[in-house]
Amino acid sequence: MSSESFELITLKSGHTSLRLISNQETFHPVIGPEAEARLLHVEQQRLVARSQGTSPFIVWDVGLGAAANAVATLEALSAGPATVELHSFDHTLAPLQFACDHSEHLAYIRPYRLMIQQLMRTGQTSIGRLRWFLHCADFRVSLSHRDLPPPHAILYDPYSAVSNPEMWTLEHFQKLRRALHDDRPCLLTNYTRSTAVRSTWLLAGFYVGIGVGIGEKNQTTIASNQLELLDQPLPISWLKQVAASQNSNPLREGGSAYGPMSAEDFEQLRQHPQFQPRSLCP
Numbered sequence: 579m580s581s582e583s584f585e586l587i588t589l590k591s592g593h594t595s596l597r598l599i600s601n602q603e604t605f606h607p608v609i610g611p612e613a614e615a616r617l618l619h620v621e622q623q624r625l626v627a628r629s630q631g632t633s634p635f636i637v638w639d640v641g642l643g644a645a646a647n648a649v650a651t652l653e654a655l656s657a658g659p660a661t662v663e664l665h666s667f668d669h670t671l672a673p674l675q676f677a678c679d680h681s682e683h684l685a686y687i688r689p690y691r692l693m694i695q696q697l698m699r700t701g702q703t704s705i706g707r708l709r710w711f712l713h714c715a716d717f718r719v720s721l722s723h724r725d726l727p728p729p730h731a732i733l734y735d736p737y738s739a740v741s742n743p744e745m746w747t748l749e750h751f752q753k754l755r756r757a758l759h760d761d762r763p764c765l766l767t768n769y770t771r772s773t774a775v776r777s778t779w780l781l782a783g784f785y786v787g788i789g790v791g792i793g794e795k796n797q798t799t800i801a802s803n804q805l806e807l808l809d810q811p812l813p814i815s816w817l818k819q820v821a822a823s824q825n826s827n828p829l830r831e832g833g834s835a836y837g838p839m840s841a842e843d844f845e846q847l848r849q850h851p852q853f854q855p856r857s858l859c860p
């Protein structure tokens with residue numbers, strides 16, 4: 579893949595973004611890179627508030643792409659008092675190079691071009707109390723590195739499950755869940771509202787909630803290793819939607835694609851701690 583694999587696109591909202599030509603997937607497709615990164619990830623994750631008093635606060639930016647999520651994180655946290663480590667993961671730098679080459683059309687990247695060039699050259703850079711690290715490899719491989727610090731926030735942004743299935747399997751999310759520390763509260767944000775993805779995350783051991791609406795999409799999805807961190811956990815009544823869905827089956831490595839959920843998976847979902855009655859006593 580090279581930077582020629584991308585093209586600029588004007589969204590209906592009038593904002594400019596980029597698109598991978600081969601799969602026709604547009605980055606931040608509705609309200610544009612800056613607004614979506616801020617709303618979906620920075621604000622919903624409460625990055626500013628949650629980073630206070632946590633040193634260092636660790637952010638995983640999965641699917642660095644053209645760095646809109648990373649830049650929104652820098653803008654929110656780099657001038658603050660917290661020590662922050664931003665770890666960006668991607669197996670190609672082609673979209674980032676394309677964005678830098680077209681920075682006259684992608685305003686968010688312009689002030690950070692020099693920093694980004696240093697990041698691409700040396701694998702790290704810093705601004706204020708924020709250190710930014712680049713892991714240029716398959717995220718599934720990076721995830722196994724022992725010295726990778728467990729995150730407080732995961733901005734999860736690969737391509738869709740249709741064109742990037744390996745980043746959406748149950749086995750992958752089980753591994754991701756195991757990479758979190760139970761005593762380190764973590765939120766994971768993504769644009770999806772798919773029943774299959776929500777089921778997959780629950781089966782992988784996450785708690786799962788309804789995320790903010792973005793543009794015409796009335797909700798997205800947020801997950802956590804701690805139920806208390808979610809404002810709107812999926813209620814038990816959501817299981818009816820799973821039972822009725824023809825498309826709630828979790829994607830499995832080497833398995834066939836979508837369909838209704840098996841009785842076995844459904845029973846496991848029903849047993850998830852999120853759907854058990856909770857005692858009011860401490």
Ligand SMILES: C[S@@+](CC[C@H](N)C(=O)[O-])C[C@H]1O[C@@H](n2cnc3c(N)ncnc32)[C@H](O)[C@@H]1O
Pocket residue numbers: 604605606615640641642643644645646647648667668669670673715716717718735736737742744745
């Ligand atoms: C939709 S783009 C990300 C947009 C980006 N977050 C931004 O703010 O501009 C998806 C990115 O995920 C990356 N990706 C897909 N599969 C990956 C994998 N297995 N490991 C690392 N990166 C991956 C792609 O190379 C691509 O850059």
